[in-house]
Amino acid sequence: MSRISNVFKNKAEDEKVMTLFLTAGYPEQEATVDLILGFEKNGADIIELGMPFSDPLADGPTIQYSSNVAIENGTTLSSIFEMVKEVRKSSQIPLVLMGYINPILKYGMEAFFSDAAEAGVDGFILPDVPVEEADQVDAMCKKYDLDLIYLVAPNTTEERMKLIDEKSRGFIYCVSVTGVTGARDGDEVAKSVEKFIDRVNSNIHKNPVLVGFGIKNYEDATRISEKMDGFVVGSALITNIRENYPNAGWKENVVSFVKTLKYGNKADVPAS
Amino acid sequence: MSRISNVFKNKAEDEKVMTLFLTAGYPEQEATVDLILGFEKNGADIIELGMPFSDPLADGPTIQYSSNVAIENGTTLSSIFEMVKEVRKSSQIPLVLMGYINPILKYGMEAFFSDAAEAGVDGFILPDVPVEEADQVDAMCKKYDLDLIYLVAPNTTEERMKLIDEKSRGFIYCVSVTGVTGARDGDEVAKSVEKFIDRVNSNIHKNPVLVGFGIKNYEDATRISEKMDGFVVGSALITNIRENYPNAGWKENVVSFVKTLKYGNKADVPAS
Amino acid sequence: MIETTTQEETQTYSFPDKKGYFGKFGGKFVPEILIPALEELESAFQTAIKDDTFWADYHRLLNEYVGRETPLTFCDRLTEHFGKAKIYFKREDLCHTGAHKINNAIGQVLLARRMGKKRIIAETGAGQHGVATATVCAKFGMECIIYMGAEDTERQKLNVDRMGLMGAKVIPVHSGSKTLKDATNEAIRDWVTNVEDTFYIIGSAVGPHPYPVMAREFHRIIGDETKRQLQEAEGENILPDYVLACVGGGSNAIGIFYPFVDDASVKLIGIEAGGLGFETEETAATLTKGTPGVLHGSLSYLLQTDSGQVQLAHSVSAGLDYPGIGPEHAHLFDTGRVKYVAVNDKEALEGVKLSSSLEGIIPALETAHAISYLNILMPQTTENEIVVLNCSGRGDKDMGTISKYI
Amino acid sequence: MIETTTQEETQTYSFPDKKGYFGKFGGKFVPEILIPALEELESAFQTAIKDDTFWADYHRLLNEYVGRETPLTFCDRLTEHFGKAKIYFKREDLCHTGAHKINNAIGQVLLARRMGKKRIIAETGAGQHGVATATVCAKFGMECIIYMGAEDTERQKLNVDRMGLMGAKVIPVHSGSKTLKDATNEAIRDWVTNVEDTFYIIGSAVGPHPYPVMAREFHRIIGDETKRQLQEAEGENILPDYVLACVGGGSNAIGIFYPFVDDASVKLIGIEAGGLGFETEETAATLTKGTPGVLHGSLSYLLQTDSGQVQLAHSVSAGLDYPGIGPEHAHLFDTGRVKYVAVNDKEALEGVKLSSSLEGIIPALETAHAISYLNILMPQTTENEIVVLNCSGRGDKDMGTISKYI
Numbered sequence A, B: 001m002s003r004i005s006n007v008f009k010n011k012a013e014d015e016k017v018m019t020l021f022l023t024a025g026y027p028e029q030e031a032t033v034d035l036i037l038g039f040e041k042n043g044a045d046i047i048e049l050g051m052p053f054s055d056p057l058a059d060g061p062t063i064q065y066s067s068n069v070a071i072e073n074g075t076t077l078s079s080i081f082e083m084v085k086e087v088r089k090s091s092q093i094p095l096v097l098m099g100y101i102n103p104i105l106k107y108g109m110e111a112f113f114s115d116a117a118e119a120g121v122d123g124f125i126l127p128d129v130p131v132e133e134a135d136q137v138d139a140m141c142k143k144y145d146l147d148l149i150y151l152v153a154p155n156t157t158e159e160r161m162k163l164i165d166e167k168s169r170g171f172i173y174c175v176s177v178t179g180v181t182g183a184r185d186g187d188e189v190a191k192s193v194e195k196f197i198d199r200v201n202s203n204i205h206k207n208p209v210l211v212g213f214g215i216k217n218y219e220d221a222t223r224i225s226e227k228m229d230g231f232v233v234g235s236a237l238i239t240n241i242r243e244n245y246p247n248a249g250w251k252e253n254v255v256s257f258v259k260t261l262k263y264g265n266k267a268d269v270p271a272s
Numbered sequence C, D: 001m002i003e004t005t006t007q008e009e010t011q012t013y014s015f016p017d018k019k020g021y022f023g024k025f026g027g028k029f030v031p032e033i034l035i036p037a038l039e040e041l042e043s044a045f046q047t048a049i050k051d052d053t054f055w056a057d058y059h060r061l062l063n064e065y066v067g068r069e070t071p072l073t074f075c076d077r078l079t080e081h082f083g084k085a086k087i088y089f090k091r092e093d094l095c096h097t098g099a100h101k102i103n104n105a106i107g108q109v110l111l112a113r114r115m116g117k118k119r120i121i122a123e124t125g126a127g128q129h130g131v132a133t134a135t136v137c138a139k140f141g142m143e144c145i146i147y148m149g150a151e152d153t154e155r156q157k158l159n160v161d162r163m164g165l166m167g168a169k170v171i172p173v174h175s176g177s178k179t180l181k182d183a184t185n186e187a188i189r190d191w192v193t194n195v196e197d198t199f200y201i202i203g204s205a206v207g208p209h210p211y212p213v214m215a216r217e218f219h220r221i222i223g224d225e226t227k228r229q230l231q232e233a234e235g236e237n238i239l240p241d242y243v244l245a246c247v248g249g250g251s252n253a254i255g256i257f258y259p260f261v262d263d264a265s266v267k268l269i270g271i272e273a274g275g276l277g278f279e280t281e282e283t284a285a286t287l288t289k290g291t292p293g294v295l296h297g298s299l300s301y302l303l304q305t306d307s308g309q310v311q312l313a314h315s316v317s318a319g320l321d322y323p324g325i326g327p328e329h330a331h332l333f334d335t336g337r338v339k340y341v342a343v344n345d346k347e348a349l350e351g352v353k354l355s356s357s358l359e360g361i362i363p364a365l366e367t368a369h370a371i372s373y374l375n376i377l378m379p380q381t382t383e384n385e386i387v388v389l390n391c392s393g394r395g396d397k398d399m400g401t402i403s404k405y406i
């Protein structure tokens, strides 16, 4: 059983799986491993590690910005594999690489998935590779025993949700509103997603479902993920890093923000 | 017999009739009468008085310039008539008004020719009124006993020369080279005109012929008008005024330039 | 009488006469030296227009090079906007180089070739006629000299560069007001000087006879096409109720008006440039505001002072910024066959917006005067009427001016 | 298989396949959220192209509004200049708005109407596609949003103003390199966000399936007309020996190439922008210099770094300044059916001069790349051959750049 599946298997009935998106190499390559380990200690269950791309057409300005910085910092697929290896020295947190297909093609499909597996990657989210274009990626993932995670969107048909449920391994990423990644207002999101979440729950049975896009804080997360297995925070986390970096103690601040995402201000925050 | 015809009748066999072109009102309205009288004293036989027009399309830059100055000075057909009247107080030199038809139309045909006759004008050269368009002008001139002088050009056919000879009264103005008024090189002119002058002399019998365009000095004049009844100097005279005005003694300088045009540096210059 | 190319109908309107007069207007008020040139030109023109091979060349070039015929576009959204008569645009803006001017340039350059002339001169204001002339000269490998007011060469640098690129020599004219009027004077002076080997292509329906009639005959294709196209669109024997065109020198207007002159039911309306208002001195509304006079070789209407000096025109559109007008328009004005109105700078700019936003057609500022007049005309029309407007040129050349004002 | 509009011949070339692939290239590499939109689009497209009324609307607009058919101009002086094969230009520069782009914009806006979309978005580089889109939106009264790199909005202010005048909203894109690539990213983001009511009109033969095939079907009229016109000019069954077109995203090229793909005797040549030289990094020669990759929704060739980041393209001509290329060209390149060559900035500027001075046609800088290639090609041709070059646009928009260099 994969590390990802283990997370869902092992979580408490009403616990929500918190997945954090972090652009690899942002704000500096050296910080990524530390951040991941810090996130894990403060409640992160899964890490989505963004592979930066020059033309991130499914991302909003926040993640575009972090991608540009990461590229300028020299982040490449190879350097990301090194980060993963470093994490694996001390942690078994599931690591999902998220990114666009072009750098992978350039790296070479077979080499990429083989190196990823070797480094200790668990799965992939490739936003510009829909099911239709995924045959080769799917084959590679299977060959190297890696999870391939698809997205569903509010306009995904029920028939297609079933297909995606069948093809996905690990979990399914449910995009809560139409739109690119970015910090939307959680309230607005909450209202518009209820029906959508019901449709998802009636059509997706095989995989756990995480909900993402627009979650800024504990309250958003709690409300939106109520009928889901967990949630993903991306832009809000990048924004928090951007606000703190490079002030003294920035890592600590970011990490404590992460803690509030998972636990709010509840009394029962476990000691980190 | 008109004043103009008298000039040709009374001149010595080998004497050349010198006609000077002066833009009325240039360089100042007040100077025009003085200049005319000075020109007469220094050898001018006929004066062509330019009626300034905003769009003198048959004139080169020198005369355009003088026309603009004259218009800016407030010169109008009425003010020109005043100048003519002033000249007539002390002189019987033939005065030919030269200019474009539009200001005349605006003044009113009948009024213009009637006022001109009354002021003491002798004739007209209207460069944009060819024979074809001259019926009304011709009738007016006849009515008020004024001469109407046409031009012939190197490309005028022999047939047309005969027509123009028939229509012209006073003299004929022979444009020596194709081109607008302006100071051309006399040598060049001389060469190109010989054949043309022969054609003119074999076709024009009724009227005396003056040759113009491009005469800058006594030598040009002598050479070019050899087989003609006289010559016209325009641009060279305006240029001379432009060079002298408004320096002290400018009028005297201009007047003595005029003397050299007629007599060169010959010993037999009559005392002025 | 000038023979025209109409085979379809007997015209009862038969101007100009042998002397080149349209009623009281026209003629050839030029220096003697140009008389033989005009006679040679007239005779070449008369021969050419009776020669099928001449017209074959002319039509072949217009079809295969200029892109004629130009469409007659039904302007559904403008029509809807006013809710009255149907509005059509005749699309001269789609001609190669962007305006109707090239129809005439093609006709005249073909004449020049027949006459064995190797050197072409022209005047230009905004540069549209200069570009059209430079274009046909490039296409025929002829020497090309364009006179342009020094002020215009700066205001219209883009067109100066276009002409230069096509091998024409643009001569800035520093005399007088340094605009179109003076460029025309200078072109005439060049012609007077080089009359033997030079052909002067005049850019509008102005100048001494036979220029106005030549411009008409080379532009009447606009009206001839319109007549046929409208019948194709609306049914046999259908004529427009109104035909509108802007009037600078008057070439595009006469081109679309002429084939309708004998159709009494068709109301013809010429729109002049009012400038800052035709009640001011800053105007180019020659017929509305001018008086008869002679400029550039013909007797027509003219903006002039009390002492007969030609006034500077003013219009936001360089192509209408001219104090004269073709003699045939003076005649059509005097006889009342065509109605002439004036539209101000500001209204013209509104016309640009109207057509751009509703039809996706950015018109030349010249054309925009006619478009703006729709605001006045349309309320007087009815739903079963048809208005045709000559869209004489495109607005690319004017974007600088338009952006400044809008 | 995509059904095409060819009734005349059975095509043996039958790309794209059902999945939108031209051989190895194409597909739809887009976020899940766009999949339903692309499926809806494809189904609307498939229905439309089988519907005569759709084509009737399309052809009516192209004829009566855009000014098609565009002429096939015999370039006698260029032909003489080289003294070899006959040269023809297909005159897309005479289309309303000045380039071929509007053929596609018309086709797509008609689709948008059929699909009930009210809001149109588009990306633009030089502004030609933006202007074409703004134009058709004005004509149809649709909301229009144009994404344009912030740098391009300054470099191409004239076109920004043209779009604004027609009521379009131009949004400057400040992300990435602030040019076309980033404008495209931003347009896709808008689409992702507003997918329900928004139709994205892509400006070239790029993007996810069915965009490349749509662009081809809406531009193939260029080649279809050319084929017929050449036979009218040269005789039945005569085909060109060479067909040339510049290649940015590849829309004008595929438009003229496609109808000749199955005519084995016709050599097809696509001319890319070499920029400062395709041996430098400052180039836009995607096929000559790039490698396979995915950008903006399809698998094709791409200028990219060793780590798969997309490179900035460079070309003096904004319309070719794009690091990608349509997938069909990638296929035609790989199969060798079309030959692709690169022409540098400097050579392109020479091309502008050549055509301007000999033919009186000032081409767009994009087109000038193809014209310049005549210098290489013509010496290899013979007198009984025929070369057709797609004159994709006019140069007015480029006069600023051209004047700077010449």
Ligand SMILES: Cc1ncc(COP(=O)(O)O)c(C=O)c1O
Pocket: C098, C099, C100, C101, C126, C128, C129, C203, C204, C205, C246, C247, C248, C249, C250, C251, C252, C253, C318, C319, C320, C364, C366, C367, C392, C393, C394
């Ligand atoms: C587009 C356009 N329309 C109209 C005119 C006015 O000239 P005309 O009255 O001779 O048609 C011009 C002159 O430059 C022009 O460029």
Ligand SMILES: Cc1ncc(COP(=O)(O)O)c(C=O)c1O
Pocket: D098, D099, D100, D101, D126, D128, D129, D203, D204, D205, D246, D247, D248, D249, D250, D251, D252, D253, D318, D319, D320, D364, D366, D367, D392, D393, D394
């Ligand atoms: C005139 C012209 N030609 C060619 C192109 C290149 O585009 P494509 O390769 O899609 O024809 C453009 C793009 O803006 C253009 O404006």
